[in-house]
Amino acid sequence: MSAAAPSVLVKVEDIHTYYGKSHILHGVSLEVGQGEVVGLLGRNGVGKTTTLKAIMGLVPPREGHVLLEGAPITGLPSHRVARLGVGYVPEDRRIFPFLTVAENLRTGLDRGGVDKARKAALLDKVYAFFPVLAERRNQAGGTLSGGEQQMLAIARAMMLEPKIMLLDEPTEGLMPRMVSQIGAIIDVLHQEGVAVLLVEQNVPLTLQACRRVYFIEKGVVRHHAMAAELRVNDAVVHQYLGV
Amino acid sequence: MLQQILIQTLNGVITGMILALVASGLTLIFGIMDVVNFAHGELFMLGAYVGVLALAATGNFWLALVTATFVVAALGAVIYVVALRPLLGRSPLNTILATFGISLVLQNYALWQFGPVARKIQEPFTGQFTLFYLVYPWYRVLIALLSAAIIGAFWLFLKYGKFGIWIRATTQDRTMAQAMGIPVPWVLTGVFALGSGMAAASGVLFGPLVGVNHAMGLDWILKAFIVVVVGGMGSLGGCIAASIFISLLEAYSSLWVSPSQAIIFSSVVLILTLLFRPTGLFVPTPK
Amino acid sequence: MTGRDKLVFWCVFGAAVGLLALAPLVLPEFWRRFVTEILIWGLLAMSSDILIGYTGLVSFGHSAFFGLGMYGAAAALLLFVKPNLWLALLSGLVFAALVGVFVAYFATRLRDIYFAITTLIFSQIFYVVIFTWTDVTGGENGLTFSRPPLSLPGIFSVRFTSTTLHWFVLAVVAGSYLVLRRITQSPFGMVLQSIRENEARTRAIGYAVERYKIVAVMISALFAGLAGILYAVQNEFAAPDFVFFLVSGEVVIYNVIGGIGTLVGPLVGAAFFLMLREGLSRVISDYYLIPLGLVFIAMVIFMPQGLLGFLRRPLNR
Numbered sequence: 001m002s003a004a005a006p007s008v009l010v011k012v013e014d015i016h017t018y019y020g021k022s023h024i025l026h027g028v029s030l031e032v033g034q035g036e037v038v039g040l041l042g043r044n045g046v047g048k049t050t051t052l053k054a055i056m057g058l059v060p061p062r063e064g065h066v067l068l069e070g071a072p073i074t075g076l077p078s079h080r081v082a083r084l085g086v087g088y089v090p091e092d093r094r095i096f097p098f099l100t101v102a103e104n105l106r107t108g109l110d111r112g113g114v115d116k117a118r119k120a121a122l123l124d125k126v127y128a129f130f131p132v133l134a135e136r137r138n139q140a141g142g143t144l145s146g147g148e149q150q151m152l153a154i155a156r157a158m159m160l161e162p163k164i165m166l167l168d169e170p171t172e173g174l175m176p177r178m179v180s181q182i183g184a185i186i187d188v189l190h191q192e193g194v195a196v197l198l199v200e201q202n203v204p205l206t207l208q209a210c211r212r213v214y215f216i217e218k219g220v221v222r223h224h225a226m227a228a229e230l231r232v233n234d235a236v237v238h239q240y241l242g243v
Numbered sequence: 244m245l246q247q248i249l250i251q252t253l254n255g256v257i258t259g260m261i262l263a264l265v266a267s268g269l270t271l272i273f274g275i276m277d278v279v280n281f282a283h284g285e286l287f288m289l290g291a292y293v294g295v296l297a298l299a300a301t302g303n304f305w306l307a308l309v310t311a312t313f314v315v316a317a318l319g320a321v322i323y324v325v326a327l328r329p330l331l332g333r334s335p336l337n338t339i340l341a342t343f344g345i346s347l348v349l350q351n352y353a354l355w356q357f358g359p360v361a362r363k364i365q366e367p368f369t370g371q372f373t374l375f376y377l378v379y380p381w382y383r384v385l386i387a388l389l390s391a392a393i394i395g396a397f398w399l400f401l402k403y404g405k406f407g408i409w410i411r412a413t414t415q416d417r418t419m420a421q422a423m424g425i426p427v428p429w430v431l432t433g434v435f436a437l438g439s440g441m442a443a444a445s446g447v448l449f450g451p452l453v454g455v456n457h458a459m460g461l462d463w464i465l466k467a468f469i470v471v472v473v474g475g476m477g478s479l480g481g482c483i484a485a486s487i488f489i490s491l492l493e494a495y496s497s498l499w500v501s502p503s504q505a506i507i508f509s510s511v512v513l514i515l516t517l518l519f520r521p522t523g524l525f526v527p528t529p530k
Numbered sequence: 531m532t533g534r535d536k537l538v539f540w541c542v543f544g545a546a547v548g549l550l551a552l553a554p555l556v557l558p559e560f561w562r563r564f565v566t567e568i569l570i571w572g573l574l575a576m577s578s579d580i581l582i583g584y585t586g587l588v589s590f591g592h593s594a595f596f597g598l599g600m601y602g603a604a605a606a607l608l609l610f611v612k613p614n615l616w617l618a619l620l621s622g623l624v625f626a627a628l629v630g631v632f633v634a635y636f637a638t639r640l641r642d643i644y645f646a647i648t649t650l651i652f653s654q655i656f657y658v659v660i661f662t663w664t665d666v667t668g669g670e671n672g673l674t675f676s677r678p679p680l681s682l683p684g685i686f687s688v689r690f691t692s693t694t695l696h697w698f699v700l701a702v703v704a705g706s707y708l709v710l711r712r713i714t715q716s717p718f719g720m721v722l723q724s725i726r727e728n729e730a731r732t733r734a735i736g737y738a739v740e741r742y743k744i745v746a747v748m749i750s751a752l753f754a755g756l757a758g759i760l761y762a763v764q765n766e767f768a769a770p771d772f773v774f775f776l777v778s779g780e781v782v783i784y785n786v787i788g789g790i791g792t793l794v795g796p797l798v799g800a801a802f803f804l805m806l807r808e809g810l811s812r813v814i815s816d817y818y819l820i821p822l823g824l825v826f827i828a829m830v831i832f833m834p835q836g837l838l839g840f841l842r843r844p845l846n847r
Contacts, residue, residue, distance in 0.1 A: 056422060082424035090422070096415045099408065107412050107423040110405045160424060279643055329831050335643055336588050340786055341830045343779050348823035355817040465654055465775075468647050504662050510651045517640055517648060 015064030087157030097142030108159030268438030274477020284460025290443025319439025361454025475523020586726030591649030597773030599758025626755020789836025
């Protein structure tokens with residue numbers, strides 16, 4: 001990975017979100033550079049998922065801004081954010097259970113400005129990378145195993161040809177063998193020039209895949225470090241995650 | 244006796260197909276948008292009236308059918324954007340009330356514009372065949388076939404078209420559909436328009452069988468609700484099966500009781516369904 | 531409620547009742563009856579608020595309770611040679627209660643939309659039965675009978691004048707309001723509101739939610755039936771039109787316009803709607819429902835808390 005800091009792709013400035021009367025995010029700020037893999041670590045319930053949702057427009061922040069390539073996208077409806085180049089892979093995968101694998105992929109593929117040839121090329125690429133999906137292309141999404149669904153969720157978001165992928169705990173509930181596969185997928189995304197904001201509980205994977213890591217606690221970003229440092233000195237990790 | 248049963252079977256299937264067309268719009272709207280569209284019967288009624296006007300203007304039944312469908316679909320889109328979209332996210336009571344209010348307004352509007360006397364739509368062709376001791380018009384058979392064709396086309400559209408996938412994705416997970424770039428607000432408007440259009444088409448098809456008047460929607464909305472629940476909310480196949488089932492039930496029961504009392508039988512079916520198979524009689528029990 | 535709030539409440543209540551009591555003395559006959567009718571529909575709307583506003587159960591079945599209360603009273607008034615007010619009351623309440631049991635059963639098994647649709651279908655079943663069972667119910671034409679006197683057997687018997695009937699209705703409705711208010715402010719009422727807010731949590735805390743719902747439905751049915759009895763007594767006829775599901779729809783409209791969860795809101799909503807209807811029908815003759823309907827839709831969108839929604843907190847403390 002290059003040592004020079006990449007230019008900023010996504011900038012989150014001091015966002016506050018609420019759930020009814022509960023104040024969830026108390027001024028979260030972070031940055032992801034072009035093509036950069038950045039991690040977001042923290043215990044359960046601190047606001048990691050909410051941060052991703054705020055970027056995606058699923059939970060509009062009441063205060064603060066979210067910028068994509070310098071342009072504000074705060075509060076835009078999610079379908080606009082998706083079309084602007086943000087791919088979202090939620091916790092629980094949430095693939096469309098009664099659509100086939102192919103139809104699931106089509107939800108990201110059927111966009112304006114993409115001709116048939118390019119669509120076919122994208123599909124081929126994703127089937128080549130995820131052969132198990134190619135095998136099951138006419139099977140209903142709900143019949144796939146957990147690991148296969150995770151791959152489908154990622155592949156589906158990749159159909160949007162996003163500039164950044166928001167991954168929410170992709171290894172949750174997966175067997176160890178699959179965890180390394182997720183790591184491989186993140187590497188491929190990085191090689192393709194796609195930025196990744198990775199929310200995870202799995203520390204080793206995060207430290208290995210990411211260039212920088214943010215630590216969230218109680219709805220605020222408390223610490224920020226280069227992954228290289230953390231691999232050497234993980235006292236901070238213990239402090240924020242209690243592992 | 245056998246003759247009567249066979250005749251009622253035919254009647255039941257034919258009414259069932261029209262009911263299926265009306266109810267499929269309703270179940271679509273119910274299943275995808277969680278909107279209980281009380282005004283659905285009035286969209287049916289308005290479709291019939293637009294059909295009357297278009298028929299008078301052009302003299303062509305088929306043109307009238309198409310015109311009514313598109314006009315009421317457009318009206319549906321307007322109603323959705325103006326009155327229902329603002330209610331997104333609020334409790335379902337609000338949409339029930341709003342659509343109830345809309346149904347009152349539309350009913351009285353029709354009464355005001357067209358008066359209390361029933362209008363007639365002339366069927367596109369006359370011609371009958373003899374069924375036992377009855378003279379049975381061919382047109383009735385045509386309606387059933389047409390309704391089936393429209394529902395079939397609709398099913399294909401849902402299965403294969405891009406919009407069909409968008410609609411199905413929105414039904415299954417609205418949030419993720421949006422996160423995948425699907426313009427959900429427009430999908431919802433489109434679905435409401437589609438449902439409205441289908442109701443209108445049924446109104447025109449059914450028009451020649453009865454008089455077209457402002458209250459014709461009331462009867463249908465109740466039956467349609469029963470069908471939607473018995474068939475399973477959002478299930479097109481269940482809706483068709485339930486429509487035919489309920490219509491056959493009512494047709495057979497009319498051999499013993501008066502037609503207006505037939506609703507009691509369907510209501511009993513509804514209640515039993517709700518008690519024992521609340522997801523719908525014709526829907527496989529979810530795991 | 532604090533002492534000061536209580537004083538305010540009783541003053542306002544007293545003033546309102548006083549004004550309503552004075553009404554028949556100063557108004558011409560038509561308006562006298564009109565105010566009496568507003569009170570009756572207001573009672574019906576209040577009964578519905580117990581379910582919709584306090585328990586969170588949307589019901590379109592109130593026309594069934596109302597209609598059966600009406601027909602129950604009619605039955606008593608027609609079957610006995612000397613029509614007796616108290617028998618009519620008892621009979622109507624019994625009928626309404628029977629329907630209530632039915633609906634209560636379903637209330638515990640079905641949620642939200644399904645319950646609403648079922649209550650709607652119920653109303654229609656009763657409508658159809660009443661409409662077609664001409665021998666017993668008079669069918670389309672309904673039943674007519676004469677108004678019973680206000681009597682205590684053996685002690686006195688006084689015929690109602692339109693003024694004294696108004697006072698009787700006012701007493702019943704005001705009394706009902708106080709009773710319902712007492713109920714909603716009791717621990718029972720608090721549990722109902724908790725069910726409305728979050729049924730799962732209420733159940734998790736340990737309350738037998740089903741039992742509470744059953745009682746709520748029964749209370750609602752009884753007071754709705756009471757309204758039906760009053761209507762029968764005032765107008766001296768019973769007709770199937772009142773059992774038609776559209777009537778239930780109107781009741782729900784009164785609730786929402788007035789403000790659900792306030793008890794007094796629905797009564798005001800009924801008054802508002804009926805007066806608006808009366809006024810509009812004079813100006814626009816037959817098609818007053820068009821602007822009225824539009825006003826209603828606008829209120830649902832822009833003012834969902836209703837006219838008196840702002841009173842919900844203070845009244846329910």
